[in-house]
Amino acid sequence: MKNPSRRRFLAVTCATAAAVSAGPTLARAGTSRTLKMRNLHTGERLNAAFWSNGDYSSSGLKRFNRLLRDHRANETTRMDPELFDLIHKLKEKLNFNGEIEIISGYRSAKTNAMLRSRSGGVAKRSYHTRGMAIDLRMPGVPLSKVRRAALDLKVGGVGYYPKSNFVHVDTGPVRRW
Numbered sequence: 397m398k399n400p401s402r403r404r405f406l407a408v409t410c411a412t413a414a415a416v417s418a419g420p421t422l423a424r425a426g427t428s429r430t431l432k433m434r435n436l437h438t439g440e441r442l443n444a445a446f447w448s449n450g451d452y453s454s455s456g457l458k459r460f461n462r463l464l465r466d467h468r469a470n471e472t473t474r475m476d477p478e479l480f481d482l483i484h485k486l487k488e489k490l491n492f493n494g495e496i497e498i499i500s501g502y503r504s505a506k507t508n509a510m511l512r513s514r515s516g517g518v519a520k521r522s523y524h525t526r527g528m529a530i531d532l533r534m535p536g537v538p539l540s541k542v543r544r545a546a547l548d549l550k551v552g553g554v555g556y557y558p559k560s561n562f563v564h565v566d567t568g569p570v571r572r573w
Contacts, residue, residue: 428453429484431460432495437467441495446480464501464530468510473502475527478567482551483530486565489545492534499531499562500524523553529566531557539563547572 428448434441442463446456457477465472483496503511503524512518523529534542539556542563546554554572555564 429480431480431483431487432493433460433463433498434495435463435467435498435501437499438463443495446477446484452477461502461527464498466502466504466507468507469504471502471504473527475502476567479528479530479565482549482565482567483532485549485551486542486545487534489549490534490537490541492537494535497533497535499533499560501530502527517557523566523568528568529553529564531555531562531564533562 428445430443430445432441432443440463442459444456444459445453446460447453448456457475457480460480461472461475464475487493487496501524503522505525508518508520508522508525512520524531532542533539539558539561543554543556546563546565550570551567552570553564553566553568556573557564
């Protein structure tokens with residue numbers, strides 16, 4: 397009788413160990429990715445999933461596209477979904493669970509040209525006009541730390557604007573300024 401109960405104990409232990417070790421992997425595969433954001437120009441807030449059930453959420457992406465619209469022209473575009481992945485990775489790297497403040501998301505060509513005429517810091521062919529860039533900050537996290545974390549990800553461009561209190565991230569080629 398000792399042998400069967402020992403075998404049963406070992407079988408249950410092995411099964412439990414397998415389930416526990418597989419658990420996090422399985423959970424990661426099906427988890428949703430959410431972001432909490434506030435557009436500083438419109439005051440609008442959004443706490444929504446952009447990824448769920450193993451794929452991008454079209455309804456979530458549409459809501460983020462609306463939040464990140466060019467508020468001057470009231471024009472939306474399809475933002476690059478990989479931009480949300482980048483921001484999510486940045487948020488996780490910094491253990492940030494708060495609301496991300498958005499300074500700029502999408503910009504129409506007309507808005508970009510107007511901003512460019514007022515400032516030398518606006519690129520003529522800005523990734524903002526392609527829905528591939530966002531200027532942000534994370535309240536309570538030093539801007540230099542946000543910049544460092546973004547650079548460490550080695551994804552796209554990272555611009556550091558301490559005087560204006562934001563970091564630019566985009567899904568273009570890897571570069572920094």
